[in-house]
Amino acid sequence: MDFDYNSLLAFIIFGITIGVVYGIVALGISLIYSGLDIVHFAHGEMYMFGAFFGLVLVQELSVPYPIALIGAMILTALFGMTVERVFYRRLTRGGGGYTVAGMGMIICGFGMSMTLVNVAYFIWGAEAEPFRANLDYIPRLSFPGDIEVPESYVLTAIISVALMAALHYFLRYTKTGLAVRAVAHNKDIAYLMGINVPLMISLIFGLACGLGAAAGVLIGPMQSVQVEMGYLMLMKAFAAAVVGGFGSLPGAILGGIMVGVFENLGAAYISASHKDIYAFLLLILVLIFKPSGLLGVEAKVKA
Amino acid sequence: MLQINDVHAGYGNLKILRGIDMHVPTGGIVTLLGGNGTGKSTLLKAVSGLIPLMEGKVLFDGVNISNMKPHERVRLGLVQVTQAKEAYPAMTVEENLMLGAYIRRDRTDIVADLERVYEMFPVLRERRKQMSGTLSGGEVQMLVMGRGIMAKPKMLMLDEPSAALAPKVVLEIFANINRIAKTGVTILVVEQNVRMALILAQYGYIIRDGVIMIEGKAEQLISDPAVKESFLGGSVADTSKALTN
Known part of the structure; x- marks a missing residue:
């Protein structure tokens, strides 16, 4: 696959959008x-x-x-x-x-x-139920380089x-x-x-x-x-919370975005069929190099 | 104002207080003295409602508060000033003070009281936007006292206001307790600094192993050899003059 700057940008944008959702669950x-x-x-x-x-x-x-x-x-x-x-x-x-x-x-x-x-x-x-919502009043966002972001993502x-x-x-x-x-x-x-x-x-x-x-x-x-959709979301949000620093609210959001972006890039450039692994790979890396999480404080001590 | 009758309390199966009787009259300053591990803090927790009573009862302002939740007791005007280390370190000085006024709805009065606290402790005004975790020991003690005043209490219970402070700062803190008492707030001071506390208070109780060993008028206790035997004395010499001005 040729390296394409536009598709990289697209993966990052989609990663951030899904990442903020991980972020609010992690929050x-x-x-x-x-x-x-x-x-x-x-x-x-x-x-x-x-x-x-x-x-x-x-x-x-x-x-x-x-x-x-x-x-x-x-x-x-x-x-x-x-x-x-x-x-x-x-x-x-x-x-x-x-x-x-x-x-x-x-x-x-x-x-x-x-x-x-x-x-x-x-x-x-x-059974999985499709969720059809009328979102026509939300504009599609266009980024330079023909990247179109669908309504539901913008919303x-x-x-x-x-x-x-x-x-x-x-x-x-x-x-x-x-x-x-x-x-x-x-x-x-x-x-x-x-x-x-x-x-x-x-x-x-x-x-x-x-x-x-x-x-x-x-x-x-x-x-x-x-x-059964909750199981995987819990794992991702959990990873997001730990990556950002457990108990830290800004950390939860940062962690969510990182997990979202990491996962999308992994799926795009390494292997799409292992999409759900990348979040945990990131989790392991963070735990090795900064166990308290990116914005976390050292273990909470109570008097 | 506060009547403690035959109170037994402790943690789980461990009984620490074994029948405490105390009385704090309206408008007075009473001190409870005792070393570490004698049951002082347990008694405060029992009166505040953080731990349940095993036996006995606590009356505040004529109301039996023995089975009330802690926040309900605060709403009656019985407010505990926590130890200095128990300010909220990740909140600003002003947020801590406003938290003290949590139970109140009278906005204009709250602002006036905040001003009063800042006048009493000017250093808190200087540091009001600072995280309280960055304050010195004496400043945090002023903060928790100010936080107590913000609740507009009928009675304040102070938990070791002199703990880990330099003698000069202790003097200032005790002078301020005296000033708060003069505004009509009833005061119970739990202390280890026997001498300072007995100079401040009118009446004293000495607790040991969960029972009251000695009680009496402060000026009698201060010269009582039995009291001297229970402790090695306060850290500050005769400071009664400094307190009364």
Whole structure:
């Protein structure tokens, strides 16, 4: 294959677009990790449920796509908060909260992941469902050198960036955002500030699940919606979170973009049939040379 | 203001407090003294609600708060000033202070109180955009005290405000505790610096192995040989004059 500068540019652009989606799922995983001290292994299923909620809203209830996106985010957030309250929170009752529940929580996350896949299978069946959304009002972007970016990719990039900006604003400049950061850093001190810590934990979980759902609705029109789609997304988002530095929110986005670009370049120039390997290759490389991740801090130490 | 009746508490099966009785009158300054591992911090956690009581009860302002969640107790006006190391290092000074006012809705009053805190601790105004992790030990102590004031408390509980500070800084911190008390806030100071704490407070309790060993008026305790025996004394010489101005 001759080296073609334009196609390289195209691969990078597509890599970034898909990468920001990995980034917003990774953002959710990082948010839960820094807020609740657990790695949420059922997060891929929140993404999958979000995609299905979006699909049902658009195709069966004929809701316009942007409203379906918001609707799916809210539904999934509520769904995630219910799962956390009913199942995960119970494990922390023995005392010590999320920080101590550790291993039990990981196993519970795996179990939840399998349960949710099967629940989705009962409801929607095993077939991949095409997600047809009317996106005609979104302009196609043309780059120099005849690179055309389809509507769904343009939309994905815009919405992902908007979501990240909104999250950043919320955490940095609102009173509730300040409380979320306080809970993430130390729950006991947050309590002493008069913060309703259990409520904030629900909020963090809901936010993270809502972000996952947004990714699902955005990816839907590019690929298709299927009950097992969460597994691979979890792995990629996980890789993104680790590459960027686990628990770091800007790191999650950077990691997502890197995984997306790396994967697209690998598929284009090495072998397309091994597309899903490159993310983990990147993960291994980062772990060898900078184990704390690109923007990560050294292991979190708590007094 | 605060009434602690026969409180037993600890962690898991480990009982640390074995029947504590204390009383902090409205508008007063009371000190709880004890060395490391005597149960001081456990008592503060039990009163704040971070750990459950095994027995006994805690009354605040006539209300039984024994089964309330920690954030509900803060809303009643019972505010704990954490140890200095427990400021949020990755937040700015001003964010830390605003976090103290988290429970309040009165925006204009909050701004006025922020101004009061900056007047009391001018160094915090200079550093308000700085991450609190970059402050010195004394500055962080001022920050956590300011954060406590921002909650507009009826009562402040201070957890070792003199810990790991230079004597001169300790003096300044204690003078400020006195100033806060003069604004009508009831104060409980948990300390290891016996002498300084007894000069500041009107009444003192001495805790050892989870029980109150000695209690009494501060001016009596300060010359009580039994108190001197329990400790090796404070690090600062006679500083009562410096405190009262």
